[in-house]
Amino acid sequence: MSFAPPTRLLRSATFRLTLVYAALFCTSAAVLLGFVWWATAGVLSQQVDETILADIKGLAEQYERRGTPGVAAIISERVRRDPGGRTVYLLTDPLRRRLVGNLSSWPSVQPDTDGGMTFERVDRGSIDGRPHLARARPFVLQGGLNLLVGREVRELEQTRRMILNAVIWGILITAALALAGGVAMSRSTARRIEAINETSRDIMSGDLSRRIPVRGTADEFDQLAANLNGMLDRIQHLMEGLWHVSDNSAHDLRTPLTRLRNRLEGLRDDEPASGRRDALEAAVGEADGLLSVFGALLRIAQIEAGGRRENFADVALRDIAADVSELYEPVADEKGLTLTVDMARAGNVAGDRDLLFQALANLVDNAIKYTPAGGTVAISVDAASLTVADSGPGIPAADRDAVFDRFHRLEASRNQPGSGLGLSLVRAVAQLHDGAVQLEDNAPGLRATLSLGS
């Protein structure tokens, strides 16, 4: 299994669908993890703030009860019991000069909106290159003294950072997993759809025996495949019926026609040279004409039914063009026409040599038939197309589609011999080769291009 190229992957409906799901999934994960971050980190900060508030409340009560010396004694005692300095205490006079505490000076930061202050403890240096972060709340005691109570929040910050990292990585990993899963899922779905498409293409190009593979899991894809296969069975059945009828009518109708023709021929041979003999000769000719029209019709029907590609081989368009031009050169010469052939860019195609020859011969035959003496018929060959351009009267733009219909003959050409099947056959051959026939104005004349699939 080859990987789909990126542009095709982006165009794939299933991949786009999984991208949308991946985006939704990532957003949900981000919201969820964001909530976890807010809940954990936020609650931790809140707890610190509550501890500080409770501490301040206790000290304020002590101040009311025991005055400045009492509070100073409590602070000194607490600082002494915390040599690691996890707690922050500072008591200053109204001019913020230090009275007691483990902070050398009042921090030079403004309090937050909620009254808290977060600052770096410059007096304690740093650990692992990171400054000591502290969070504290100022409180003005009744005597105008300033009290600052806080806690170092280095560990809290670390925890918050860890949670944040976890949240970011979580989102990234979720996104990567969602994307990878989406690609894998869309590939698997795309593969199954591609199997259906591939089979359809084969069938459209004529191989009606192809069927969509069924996995046997009885899922929606299997049901779809089974339904399509059932439909194809039905179509094949009908087509085979049609072929059967056409083959049989070839046998059933051409045989009595042949019989009629042969009896006329027998009568002709028994007749001594006379006017009757000529009349019988003409009747044989008419029967031959009828049979050849019937044969051409069947031939077109069989080519149009497609699937008859057993004889496809590598065909050099140069050879086809050279042989057709060689075959028709004397006819063109006899009619006073110049037949040219340009094979400079001739390529090879996979095709049926006899049918391509017949198609080009029909186009050249038409061109020679309708181009008046002194004109030119030019065959040119490209990589995958054969073009016949003439200097005849051309075909009016309005009639260019209709001329491909069976038995269609333009008013102007009714006096010319022909069955009106030549271009129908050319189109059938073109379609068998995944190609088309295009009629254009050659100004003057007609330019017919038989393009063959790539």
Add this chain to the structure above:
Amino acid sequence: MRILVIEDDADVAAYIVKALREAGHVATHADNGKDGLFLATTETFDALVVDRMLPGPDGLTVIRTLRASDDMTPALILSALGEVDDRVKGLKAGGDDYLVKPFAAAELLARLEALTRRAGGSAQAETALRVGDLEMDLLSRSVTRGGTPIDLQPREFALLEFLIRNAGNVVTRTMLLENVWDYHFDPQTNVIDVHVSRLRQKIDRDFDTPLIHTVRGAGYVLRAPDPAS
């Protein structure tokens, strides 16, 4: 020649048998695959004419069975199906030629002649062909008539070679297309006639006795002039 005709359509069979007998051949008829196969294996024939669709084993099966038992009697397949792949199937089954109904008696006779000639032909390569005072050197690819060199285009040479190899027998326009141009197709117009008439100009124009003759309703024949005339 002894020819076995295996054909289920009584009228077509009668037409073929009549044409063969009028041309001096001995024709035996079987109207189904089983009888045909029995006759083909128990008697000796110079050629077989086998219809593709037959009651009993079909035409292709008959030929395949014969070929499997090393019976290489030349076989011409008749069919109402004219498609190229049917032709290929027929030839793959061991048929030597394929003729689409309807056909003229002359076409069938000409093809049978060509088939048996091919089957009886010597294996060694010829280097020169000769009919009357017309000589063809296959090595130098040159043609002379009565000692006078005749300049031919490659296709004209191939056309003349086919006519000489079938000298005395009628060759039809479709036989020429198949053997000289190597295409199986249905020419809408008289393209082949124009080629033959050009060749005829070069071969016959400056000489008293024509070699290439038109056979009305059939095709052409290249024939050495009758010594009596």
